[in-house]
Amino acid sequence: MIRFEGAAKRHPDGTVAVRGLDLEVPAGRTTVLVGPSGCGKTTILRMVNRMVVPTAGRVLLDGADVASLPAAGLRRGIGYVIQQAGLFPHRRVIDNVATVPRLLGWDRKRARARAAELLELVGLPPETARRYPAQLSGGQQQRVGVARALAADPPVLLMDEPFSAVDPLVRAGLQEELLRIQGELGKTVLFVTHDIEEAVRLGDRVVVLREHGEIAQLADPRTLLTAPADAGVAAFLGRDRGLRGLGLRPAATVPLDDLRPSYEEWRLVLDPDGRPEHWARGTERHPAPVFAPARDSLRSALDAALLAPSGRAVAVDATGRAVGTASRTAVVEALAADPTPSTADPATATATATATATADPIPGQVPHAGR
Numbered sequence: 001m002i003r004f005e006g007a008a009k010r011h012p013d014g015t016v017a018v019r020g021l022d023l024e025v026p027a028g029r030t031t032v033l034v035g036p037s038g039c040g041k042t043t044i045l046r047m048v049n050r051m052v053v054p055t056a057g058r059v060l061l062d063g064a065d066v067a068s069l070p071a072a073g074l075r076r077g078i079g080y081v082i083q084q085a086g087l088f089p090h091r092r093v094i095d096n097v098a099t100v101p102r103l104l105g106w107d108r109k110r111a112r113a114r115a116a117e118l119l120e121l122v123g124l125p126p127e128t129a130r131r132y133p134a135q136l137s138g139g140q141q142q143r144v145g146v147a148r149a150l151a152a153d154p155p156v157l158l159m160d161e162p163f164s165a166v167d168p169l170v171r172a173g174l175q176e177e178l179l180r181i182q183g184e185l186g187k188t189v190l191f192v193t194h195d196i197e198e199a200v201r202l203g204d205r206v207v208v209l210r211e212h213g214e215i216a217q218l219a220d221p222r223t224l225l226t227a228p229a230d231a232g233v234a235a236f237l238g239r240d241r242g243l244r245g246l247g248l249r250p251a252a253t254v255p256l257d258d259l260r261p262s263y264e265e266w267r268l269v270l271d272p273d274g275r276p277e278h279w280a281r282g283t284e285r286h287p288a289p290v291f292a293p294a295r296d297s298l299r300s301a302l303d304a305a306l307l308a309p310s311g312r313a314v315a316v317d318a319t320g321r322a323v324g325t326a327s328r329t330a331v332v333e334a335l336a337a338d339p340t341p342s343t344a345d346p347a348t349a350t351a352t353a354t355a356t357a358t359a360d361p362i363p364g365q366v367p368h369a370g371r
């Protein structure tokens with residue numbers, strides 16, 4: 001666990017980057033720091049591996065003040081991923097990833113075997129191992145950066161805008177990959193971004209910062225979207241946050257109708273394996289948008305129902321076979337059923353409640369609607 005106790009950074013020119021941060025970053029979870037440019041996110045992150053030394057307060061790593069730990073050893077035990085990947089240009093990909101294990105004294109063979117394993121973990125094909133960083137795409141380089149940070153199996157991973165230099169599609173793939181890796185490895189991740197979409201997608205807990213590293217709100221993503229602490233946070237979250245919040249609610253609650261050959265004038269045409277092919281009416285053919293109740297969000301279910309000419313989203317199982325359909329009305333009923341934010345994490349709930357108590361009311365917003 002990482003704990004900031006009144007951690008502050010004042011630069012020699014008088015700039016207060018961080019005024020005094022109190023924050024607990026729980027082990028095995030992803031905590032995202034998000035906030036406008038210059039609010040102190042990078043400064044906070046770098047206090048953990050001593051790249052920035054606080055001018056007041058302290059940072060504890062599993063109870064030990066990081067100031068008391070030797071910097072080199074500390075950094076080897078903490079994975080660090082930055083925006084431009086920061087790879088060594090003259091070393092092959094495999095040796096980039098093997099760097100820290102080698103520094104830790106592993107022999108070359110063992111370090112390379114570990115590196116190869118990690119390249120596979122981050123989804124890079126084996127032939128990339130022999131290339132140099134410049135021979136990879138931006139997205140692939142970021143994957144190498146993640147593999148390198150994970151190489152010595154550090155319990156803590158610091159990630160500073162690691163995906164912001166790549167295009168949105170690649171970025172979504174990298175986010176997906178990080179979620180999968182984190183599901184497998186359960187690292188203590190502290191992740192910095194200025195992109196709220198990325199924050200709610202990746203974070204178990206999201207810390208919204210304002211100037212000087214002050215916490216505007218600390219909450220799980222769903223609470224953040226449904227009950228922002230004040231007008232400033234609501235403005236930072238931007239428009240459509242209700243709709244975006246649907247992306248965090250499972251589609252499993254949508255009641256399904258049995259699979260039938262037709263629904264009023266629309267016929268659902270399946271392929272021989274039972275996968276939806278299209279909707280048909282007379283000679284008309286239209287795509288049949290699907291959602292997977294076990295995996296997708298309410299947002300996906302709603303989207304599929306809105307796009308289907310029949311007004312019905314087709315529910316599919318993990319293999320893509322149709323298992324039922326959901327009408328628009330059924331999806332909307334599922335939306336209405338449980339609008340309360342989740343407060344499963346007591347630490348999050350308390351921090352949010354504290355922040356909310358001092359918050360200005362937001363016109364038109366009903367916090368904790370439906371309770």
Ligand SMILES: Nc1ncnc2c1ncn2[C@@H]1O[C@H](COP(=O)(O)OP(=O)(O)OP(=O)(O)O)[C@@H](O)[C@H]1O
Pocket residue numbers: 011012013015016017018035036037038039040041042043044194
């Ligand atoms: N060496 C320095 N001397 C003076 N001020 C500095 C120094 N380094 C950073 N700052 C200031 O400290 C504040 C916090 O910087 P920091 O890089 O932590 O912000 P950030 O939230 O990560 O920003 P961004 O999203 O733009 O990367 C900024 O106002 C920045 O200008």
